[in-house]
Amino acid sequence: MLRNRLLSLTLAVLCAASAASARRPGDPFHPGFNLFSRQQDIQLGQESAAQVRKQYQVVQNQFLQDYLKRVGERLATTKEAKESGFNFTFTLLNEPSINAFALPGGPMFVFTGLMKAVDNEAQLAGVMAHEMSHVILRHGTNQMSKANFLQLPALLAGAAVGNGSLIGQLAQAGMGLGLSSMLLKFSRSDESQADLLGSHLMAETGYNPIEMARFFEKLEADGGSRGPQFFSDHPNPGNRMKAIEEEIQGLPQRTYGYQTGEFVEAKTQVARIAPPPKTQQAAGARENLAPPSQAPSSSWRQLRGQAYNVSYPGNWTAFGDSSSAAVTIAPREGLVQGAGGRTSVGYGAILSYFFPDGARSSLAAETDDLIHHLRAANAGMRQASPSQRHIKVSDNDALVSMLASDSPYGGAETDALVTVSRPEGLFYMVFIAPQKNFEQLRPTFEQMLGSIRFQ
Ligand SMILES: [Zn+2]
Known part of the structure; x- marks a missing residue:
């Protein structure tokens, strides 16, 4: 019984992989094997977002938060984003590294370091479209499902009938503690899917998709040293420019060049933000570097x-x-x-x-x-x-x-x-x-x- 179940799960994983390779430029994308319900993606994302807000400093500048929201909400008007049923939110965090991430179910966080590094609004929209695509394609919970397909079914069934925190349940089962498990490394094929679906979102909203590839190439030009954090979370699938160019060929002809007109002002204001106090720079930090010093108690x-x-x-x-x-x-x-x-x-x-x-x-x-x-x-x-x-x-x-x-x-x-x-x-x-x-x-x-x- 268990054996058959495992076999069918394994087949599901394999089928998802082969279906992805048969895709032609411009074709729609479909989320892969996933043991979480969409509602559980949302719950997990909301619980993790609450942790993110505690761990990082949210930028207290209404103009910048509104600006980010304006770009993000434009991407969220696309057919693919709407059909996902997820509610996307956008928050600017005061964090110097060049990175952004989105949690399952929609909460997206952009670092001030990323806003400082982009050359134009389309590049910012490009990274956001890439992140949004990870959410739409449910890559976070897909990765967790693939890595824990033995333990997850019972755990998720248990979580569905209880009222407790989903993060807590996952932590109990050894599947990472909170935020860290959401920032799983994506696979190269996830990355190329996020690039390609992201290029659809950009094209549909009037941003030139090639700017996404240009930005990634720019980060990579000096050996990835400017964006090590980004590339460690998002391994480079290679040939991004060429893959995105081919993808655009499969899309209807459009004219690009949309912009809110607020990019220059946003860059000026973001440049004025003081870096966060040292303790708040949580990204990439290693906790608990030494083993516990306290002896096990006798009770x-x-x-x-x-x-x-x-x-x-x-x-x-x-x-x-x-x-x-x-x-x-x-x-x-x-x-x-x-x-x-x-x-x-x-x-x-x-x-x-x-x-x-x-x-x-x-x-x-x-x-x-x-x-x-x-x-x-x-x-x-x-x-x-x-x-x-x-x-x-x-x-x-x-x-x-x-x-x-x-x-x-x-x-x-x-x-x-x-x-x-x-x-x-x-x-x-x-x-x-x-x-x-x-x-x-x-x-x-x-x-x-x-x-x-x-x-
Ligand atoms: Zn990615």
Whole structure:
């Protein structure tokens, strides 16, 4: 049953990919495989937008905010934007890097650094049209769906019947914490789609689409050094100018040259904005660069997971409960926000179930399969020796596999993987710490392991 479901999901992903390649210039675009409902895109975007407004300084200049809104709302009058059913909003943030981003369901944020870098209004409209296209094509939730297609269906079904925060639910399942997960790296094919659909939006509203390509090429001319942030979120699909030119050939003939007439004034006013205080420059910052300094407390708490109970130090936090596909238990500083925007666990434990691809087999074979998947998802992971030993967990045979990978704090990381074959699937725990801290944490990890009781 599960197997068939996986197969059909995999096929859906493959079909979406092949349909995209058969497209001719000018043809419409269709959003790819997605497990989120449109309403969930909107909810996720609104929750994340609230975080963005706390993390960044919103520019307090009504003329500039109105100007941005005027350009954005013009793009939102296009057929494609209207048909998406999303409500687009536009906010200028005081942030010096050359970037802009849009969240699922429509909230778009433009940095003052971008406004300073564009040469004309069509270039600004170009970046905004590109961002709007990511929203229309639902690339953010599509990426999350593809990356988490095992865990997401149950989680989203659970979220649909509850009233809690969707971000919170995703965080509990280990799918990034809030904002960072929205700023996923898009794929190159997402980028080329956003360029091409963006060129439609521009053409329909009278902006010359070639200005979008010109701006990206300008950013890239000096080795991308002027727009490193933008290109790290939006990898260059290559040959942008040529691809956009070909796309325009497929569109009805139009005359370009629309402008609001306020561009020069907007550039003047944006140049006068003082940079934000240092602490507010959140973009690209790495949080929690050192492992937690506080020792695990001696008072313990208990968590009820999916068909198991586990105890953990009272000063750590459990992200997840019995409805979560995966539970992360760690001190707050054990979660590390990487430069790519992904949150990883550098110090703590993850508990979850793995569903092997084929029929159920031996503990050793299923563990191998899991390690194979973990390694595929984590390029730096390698199996250290001595590799495996057998233990008992709650009277069940269990296998301990010692793995090594790269710590998000820098240096080597030790990952102790414990697997137990259970009727629900292959139960696993990964105990994670920088190699140099692992021994110190071992008694805590062993006590957690000893507290496991299957129901
Ligand atoms: Zn992009």
